[in-house]
Amino acid sequence: MYLRDIMIEDLKKIEIEARAEITLLTEAAHFEEAKIKYLGRKGLLAAVSAQMSQVPSDKKREAGQELNRVKNAIESLFSDKQKTLGTFSAHAYKKIDASMPGTFYSPGTLHPLTQVIDEVIGIFRHLGFDLVEGPEAETEYYNFEALNIPLNHPARDSFDTFYLDSGRLLRSQTSPVQVRVMEKTKPPLKIIAPGKVYRPDATDATHSFMFHQIEGLMVDEGVSFAHLKGVLFAFAQEFFGKGTKLRFRPHFFPFTEPSAEIDIWSEARNSWLEVLGAGMVHPQVLKSVKIDSEKYTGFAFGMGVERLAMLKYGVEDIRHFFENDLRFLRQF
Numbered sequence: 001m002y003l004r005d006i007m008i009e010d011l012k013k014i015e016i017e018a019r020a021e022i023t024l025l026t027e028a029a030h031f032e033e034a035k036i037k038y039l040g041r042k043g044l045l046a047a048v049s050a051q052m053s054q055v056p057s058d059k060k061r062e063a064g065q066e067l068n069r070v071k072n073a074i075e076s077l078f079s080d081k082q083k084t085l086g087t088f089s090a091h092a093y094k095k096i097d098a099s100m101p102g103t104f105y106s107p108g109t110l111h112p113l114t115q116v117i118d119e120v121i122g123i124f125r126h127l128g129f130d131l132v133e134g135p136e137a138e139t140e141y142y143n144f145e146a147l148n149i150p151l152n153h154p155a156r157d158s159f160d161t162f163y164l165d166s167g168r169l170l171r172s173q174t175s176p177v178q179v180r181v182m183e184k185t186k187p188p189l190k191i192i193a194p195g196k197v198y199r200p201d202a203t204d205a206t207h208s209f210m211f212h213q214i215e216g217l218m219v220d221e222g223v224s225f226a227h228l229k230g231v232l233f234a235f236a237q238e239f240f241g242k243g244t245k246l247r248f249r250p251h252f253f254p255f256t257e258p259s260a261e262i263d264i265w266s267e268a269r270n271s272w273l274e275v276l277g278a279g280m281v282h283p284q285v286l287k288s289v290k291i292d293s294e295k296y297t298g299f300a301f302g303m304g305v306e307r308l309a310m311l312k313y314g315v316e317d318i319r320h321f322f323e324n325d326l327r328f329l330r331q332f
């Protein structure tokens with residue numbers, strides 16, 4: 001074979017390869033690389049053209065024509081491709097100025113409710129309480145029955161909720177976690193359980209169909225109402241500041257006996273504000289988890305996280321917490 005024929009063979013191969021490679025190009029970064037490979041100073045076509053001097057003079061013309069044809073074909077493939085790569089073309093790509101300052105992403109903060117939950121958890125951890133969580137999609141048994149709220153009891157209304165097709169419901173309180181824990185762990189035990197709860201309430205400044213609670217439970221031999229008072233008092237001094245005043249008001253909850261609602265004195269509002277429910281764990285609840293109520297006693301409480309946050313930060317409308325308006329959130 002003559003050198004001319006070898007050259008023409010090579011050119012044909014290069015042309016086929018280039019056509020396939022350029023067609024498959026999708027990224028500007030690879031575009032430039034490919035262009036150098038075929039058309040560059042040390043590229044494939046340059047290598048073929050370097051052999052030209054050795055082609056016998058009577059064949060030079062034909063070989064030269066073929067070389068030009070392939071070169072033009074590859075160039076036009078590249079220029080068509082550059083158009084379809086559009087704004088991401090090699091041209092635009094090269095125009096990026098690496099010395100420009102980067103985009104500044106301002107670091108966010110934890111949501112105020114998350115901050116409050118974390119702070120409350122921290123305080124109770126210091127008092128020796130363990131952190132636990134329970135499911136939001138609960139069964140009727142844990143949300144009602146095991147908490148001594150029978151199907152036809154009027155107290156059921158105040159804990160009404162949303163029912164799911166699966167037969168489960170969205171828990172209307174975090175108290176079911178008490179039952180789940182006591183089924184598995186025998187006293188002595190001290191836990192807190194934060195989480196979301198749901199109630200079909202119409203939304204207004206103080207109501208939301210979803211809000212957060214933190215449940216607390218301590219069960220041991222000889223636990224009394226005095227322990228409950230001591231723990232809640234210690235909590236309030238830490239969370240709201242030294243000298244915070246508490247008021248225990250008699251109340252009714254099916255799962256505690258006696259029960260109380262606890263108010264915090266608000267200087268700003270010059271009034272008492274209810275922040276939590278509490279009481280001594282009802283013997284019926286202990287019975288449902290097979291804990292001997294003659295031997296063990298316990299106290300329990302449940303506090304509203306939004307209430308705590310509103311009081312602490314002087315937020316007047318619960319809806320602020322859920323609207324995600326940055327002007328509000330940036331203040332925390």
Ligand code: DAH
Nearest residue numbers: 173256277278279300301302
């Ligand atoms: N689960 C009650 C509620 O949602 C709050 C509560 C009251 C929790 C008394 C308790 C408790 O653990 O002992 O209104």
